[in-house]
Amino acid sequence: MRYFIGNWKMFGVPKSINILNKINSFHSKDKNRKKYRVIITPPYTLIETFANYFKNKSISIGSQNCYQKEQFSSNTAAISPFMIKSVGAKYTLVGHSDNRSEGDTNEMLKNKVQFALKNNLRVIFCIGENKKDKKNKKTFSVLQNQISKVLKKKFNINNIIVAYEPIWSIGTGKIPSKSELEKTIIHIKKVLKKLFKKKNFTVLYGGSVDGNNVQMFKEIHEIDGFLIGGASKSSKKFIDIIKNYYR
Helix, strand or coil: CEEEEEECCCCCCHHHHHHHHHHHHHHHHCCCHHHEEEEEECCHHHHHHHHHHCCCCCEEEEECCCCCCCCCCCCCCCCCHHHHHHCCCCEEEECCHHHHHCCCCHHHHHHHHHHHHHCCCEEEEEECCCHHHHHCCCHHHHHHHHHHCCCCCCCCHHHEEEEECCCCCCCCCCCCCHHHHHHHHHHHHHHHHHHHCCCCCCEEECCCCCCCCHHHHHCCCCCCEEEECHHHHCHHHHHHHHHHHCC
């Protein structure tokens, strides 16, 4: 199973559902539709509307983040996993570099993963090195640390998707070479295998994915799908990525 996950970030109003309608229409007629899943993570303001509308359709809706407490608290503007689940979301991103840069610590991320899983949300756990880490050849150690400090043996890995997003690639148009990306994804799966004592894990790639370079990513069989940013805001660009992947 492959995953095509769109992270809308701070984008979208109610009428933006038209974008998803076009993606859903394409998916419902696509001969390859049983080979992949489409997930969109809109802003909190759109989760309930989108989740209700696509409840019995082929698109699943997720959240871009969740708070580190399970249900209710006195934290102003916080949205808990319980609240996200209650409005129809099935997934949540945790650990995106945007949130890490705003102060999310490993302890906070661990709590987010724990409570998201407890509330039957599937977690898309984001990891990635920055430009300095890459330059100093610390990519492998940084990724291993991000995984081991947050994901615990007691967590149900079957409900966790790991998304590798090199920070230096996000929105820059720069992507890793085929060789280094392949080695990195293999390393991530080895770290997960050692931690969870299992063989099969879902690991995605994210970072300047588009319809032109997705064929190169397809050649790396260890990649199980994509976390897509800017291109997911356009139905045409998002659909082109899927079309070209299965070309």
